[in-house]
Amino acid sequence: MEYPLNPLESPDLARPDAASREALDLPQAVLWDMDGTLVDTEPYWIAAEHELVEAHGGTWSHEQAMQMVGNPLTESAKILQAEGVDLPTDQIVDFLLTRVKEQVRAEVPWQPGARELLTELRERGVPCALVTMSYRSLAEQVVENAPPGVFETLVCGDEVTHGKPHPEPYLVAAQRLGVDVTRCIAVEDSPTGIASARAAGATTVGVEAVVPVPVLPGLSRTPSLALLDVDALARILAGDVVDLIGG
Structure with missing residues (x-):
């Protein structure tokens, strides 16, 4: 191809x-x-996931976060939707990206x-x-x-x-x-x-x-x-x- x-x-x-x-x-x-x-940056992504899931009344474990590592963001969004995050995929991706970019802007780890x-x-x-x-x-x-x-x-x-x-x-x-x-x-x-x-x-x-x-x-x-x-x-x-x- x-x-x-x-x-x-x-x-x-x-x-x-x-x-x-x-x-x-x-x-x-x-x-x-x-x-x-x-x-x-994985701790940044995990913190953003916790924030989003908990804002929608759910809980997010370390084990769940580990399953997201390396995934395309759209696939991660689907997992979060299954955990009760009632947002469209693009809004979930935008939220996660925004949170991580804010921290990277301050310092690249x-x-x-x-x-x-x-x-x-x-x-x-x-x-x-x-x-x-x-x-x-x-x-x-x-x-x-x-x-x-x-x-x-x-x-x-x-x-x-x-x-x-x-x-x-x-x-x-x-x-x-x-x-x-x-x-x-x-x-x-x-x-x-x-x-x-x-x-x-x-x-x-x-x-x-x-x-x-x-x-x-x-x-x-x-x-x-x-x-x-x-x-x-x-x-x-x-x-x-x-x-x-x-x-």
């Missing part, structure tokens, strides 16, 4: 062509999930090691894409506070036909960057996102942030981005399966 191409949003830095990157054994690109993976790894990827000429089920209005706030020139394209939840766990978001990102998705690393924190990236054919690293990252064949796992560098990503792409969580 062909997806519409977008101009590169951040073409500030020249990057090596695909042949040069392959000679260096570097990924052709790194495709990043946002919430939970790069930024610790970068995960440990995130900015450092993004900076190293930029310095070594590896392009990055943000692949998130959050909407563009929130994703742009995060990108504005990222190291300059890191993200060359954004694929957001309000811009795809099929959200995660469907492979479409990652296939769109690779196509926009003009790279082979099977020569890319995807970095994700939720089972939903991991399923999306793996279905697209990307070599995937699971970062255990809010929810457990399952043990799956060929899946590398880490408890923190601070334990990764570009050379580690290159080794993973070459076939090494790195499990820094264990157990």
